[in-house]
Amino acid sequence: MSAVTVRNLTLAYGKKPILREVSLSVEKGEFFVIIGPNGAGKTSLLKAIAGFNKSADTRVEIFGRPIAAYSRLQLAQIMAMVPQQIPADFPFAVADTVLMGRTPHLGLLGVEQEHDFMVARQAMEFTEVIHLADRRLDQVSGGERQRVFIARAICQQSRIILLDEPTTALDPAHQLKIMDLMERFRKERGTTLIMISHDLNLAAMYGDRLLLIKDGMIEKIGAPADVLTHEQLTSSYGCTLLVDENPVIARPRVTMVPEKCKRSQADGKIIDTM
Amino acid sequence: MNGFTSIYKKLIIVSAILGLLLVCSFVLGISIGSSGGAGEALKILLGKGEPESMLSVIIWKIRFPRVILAATVGAVLSLGGLVFQSLLRNPLAEPYILGISGGSAVGAICGMLCGLPLFPWVTSIAFCGSMLTLALVLGLTAGRAGLRKDSLLLGGVMMNAFCGAIIMFLISLSQSSQVHHILFWLMGDLSMTEAGTLPLLITVIPCFIIIFILARPMNLLLTGTENAASLGVNVRLISMVLLVVTSLMVSLVVCLSGLIGFVGLTIPHIFRLILGPDHRLLVPACILGGSSYLIICDLLARSLPVEGEMPVGIITAMVGAPLFVFLLWRVKR
Numbered sequence: 387m388s389a390v391t392v393r394n395l396t397l398a399y400g401k402k403p404i405l406r407e408v409s410l411s412v413e414k415g416e417f418f419v420i421i422g423p424n425g426a427g428k429t430s431l432l433k434a435i436a437g438f439n440k441s442a443d444t445r446v447e448i449f450g451r452p453i454a455a456y457s458r459l460q461l462a463q464i465m466a467m468v469p470q471q472i473p474a475d476f477p478f479a480v481a482d483t484v485l486m487g488r489t490p491h492l493g494l495l496g497v498e499q500e501h502d503f504m505v506a507r508q509a510m511e512f513t514e515v516i517h518l519a520d521r522r523l524d525q526v527s528g529g530e531r532q533r534v535f536i537a538r539a540i541c542q543q544s545r546i547i548l549l550d551e552p553t554t555a556l557d558p559a560h561q562l563k564i565m566d567l568m569e570r571f572r573k574e575r576g577t578t579l580i581m582i583s584h585d586l587n588l589a590a591m592y593g594d595r596l597l598l599i600k601d602g603m604i605e606k607i608g609a610p611a612d613v614l615t616h617e618q619l620t621s622s623y624g625c626t627l628l629v630d631e632n633p634v635i636a637r638p639r640v641t642m643v644p645e646k647c648k649r650s651q652a653d654g655k656i657i658d659t660m
Numbered sequence: 661m662n663g664f665t666s667i668y669k670k671l672i673i674v675s676a677i678l679g680l681l682l683v684c685s686f687v688l689g690i691s692i693g694s695s696g697g698a699g700e701a702l703k704i705l706l707g708k709g710e711p712e713s714m715l716s717v718i719i720w721k722i723r724f725p726r727v728i729l730a731a732t733v734g735a736v737l738s739l740g741g742l743v744f745q746s747l748l749r750n751p752l753a754e755p756y757i758l759g760i761s762g763g764s765a766v767g768a769i770c771g772m773l774c775g776l777p778l779f780p781w782v783t784s785i786a787f788c789g790s791m792l793t794l795a796l797v798l799g800l801t802a803g804r805a806g807l808r809k810d811s812l813l814l815g816g817v818m819m820n821a822f823c824g825a826i827i828m829f830l831i832s833l834s835q836s837s838q839v840h841h842i843l844f845w846l847m848g849d850l851s852m853t854e855a856g857t858l859p860l861l862i863t864v865i866p867c868f869i870i871i872f873i874l875a876r877p878m879n880l881l882l883t884g885t886e887n888a889a890s891l892g893v894n895v896r897l898i899s900m901v902l903l904v905v906t907s908l909m910v911s912l913v914v915c916l917s918g919l920i921g922f923v924g925l926t927i928p929h930i931f932r933l934i935l936g937p938d939h940r941l942l943v944p945a946c947i948l949g950g951s952s953y954l955i956i957c958d959l960l961a962r963s964l965p966v967e968g969e970m971p972v973g974i975i976t977a978m979v980g981a982p983l984f985v986f987l988l989w990r991v992k993r
Binding site: 433436437438457458459461462463465466467469472473475476477478479481482483485486487489490492496497498503506507542 | 749884891894
């Protein structure tokens with residue numbers, strides 16, 4: 387049984403189509419990365435999987451059951467989300483934010499027990515934010531904030547984690563740190579990860595399978611080497627993207643080609659097709 | 661390790677301190693007044709005075725119900741402000757500013773001018789009025805991108821002005837001898853106690869309990885609706901319940917005490933400064949602190965004037981309006 391199955395999902399916002407006949411399935415324990423140009427429908431797809439779109443609830447199945455058959459609480463027990471943005475006036479401390487991940491496991495009055503504190507503490511240690519526990523969330527750096535939200539997702543102890551561009555606006559060191567964290571967590575717990583990324587090289591290095599989506603339609607789905615090809619990327623993104631092999635890992639490496647280098651094409655230095 | 665203290669501990673400390681404050685203001689509110697010394701009044705309170713004396717009658721028949729009413733009204737308005745601020749994620753939201761009190765007042769005046777009994781008719785019409793204004797304000801300002809902060813306030817201010825106009829219109833048309841009384845009531849008045857403090861308490865206490873149970877979801881709503889949903893909160897259901905329950909208790913309070921503004925702004929913000937953003941503490945704090953606050957305000961309203969008394973709404977507005985301006989200034993920065 388797959389962790390997530392999407393069957394023939396078509397969504398529209400007013401009259402504007404967002405997703406057209408999207409079908410996919412993500413296996414348990416898989417690292418699945420959604421890529422595609424801006425406005426392709428990546429976030430809409432992720433939100434549909436998260437159950438935020440009522441009209442998608444019968445088309446998306448989590449562990450073989452349609453989302454419509456779950457209550458919001460049951461869904462939160464098996465699926466966590468790391469948001470792309472948080473409200474600017476987020477008033478809670480880091481420890482309280484992480485502890486919110488325990489919500490789906492608490493009783494009616496929502497009172498945490500010692501066990502919940504322990505889980506939250508472990509999650510904060512895992513993502514190395516425990517020293518920030520008492521700080522307010524709007525007083526920590528962007529990379530730390532992302533790690534706090536990953537700690538919250540871990541604290542939720544769900545079997546699926548959805549991530550919406552968790553590495554955007556982070557420097558390379560923090561990008562790697564977050565991706566390595568997710569990868570390690572997946573190995574240890576067998577959690578299924580579904581992530582949106584704009585960074586094709588990160589997607590290539592960490593993803594088991596990639597989904598390339600454009601204009602709401604699936605362009606290509608498969609292993610990084612099958613999706614990240616020069617022809618495919620150049621046609622989907624509408625700009626020249628060169629692909630060779632990553633020197634440290636047997637995965638594709640994508641290189642952007644700036645305008646000024648295209649001109650030297652006449653000299654025969656750059657191999658370009660469009 | 662740092663960061664975690666059981667919520668029970670904090671809850672007990674907060675309730676104990678604010679409970680004590682409430683008892684103190686309660687005793688003050690009962691023992692101070694135009695007739696009789698405070699010492700004598702204290703004796704009566706402790707059961708040592710003469711049971712049939714004039715002062716005893718004043719205390720048990722007039723001051724006691726009035727203080728209870730002030731406490732309930734204060735608690736309801738504070739809690740109402742707290743709920744609206746977190747639900748609409750707007751620090752300036754409050755039943756009075758959003759026009760919900762005004763809507764209830766229009767309903768209540770219609771009922772009063774028709775000579776209907778307070779329970780259940782006047783209160784029911786007031787409740788309908790409050791729900792209608794709430795729906796209008798939210799409907800007008802809900803765009804595709806959700807609720808916009810400024811337009812929400814503008815909508816509320818306009819609603820308030822409109823309701824005020826309707827109220828004055830109705831009063832001008834009527835020949836009723838009640839006009840003076842209604843005008844006084846409009847500005848917030850706690851002297852109308854004989855009618856129904858008990859039915860008010862009976863309806864309001866379950867509302868308090870429901871809101872307290874929903875305190876944790878309210879915390880999560882503060883972090884954004886999708887965030888809350890991904891943590892298992894049924895956002896639509898919980899928002900609906902909170903809006904209806906809050907409007908219900910606010911409209912009841914308006915029927916009994918008129919338009920007392922800014923309490924829902926003052927009290928929640930003071931406690932947020934002291935206690936932080938956790939609603940599991942803020943809800944009981946607003947109930948206990950709000951009741952103490954209004955008892956004291958009412959005490960000032962009836963003891964400051966040399967003769968007679970002034971509407972308590974004057975005192976709360978004098979404290980609350982500058983605070984509103986300050987908050988607005990801070991939000992804009």
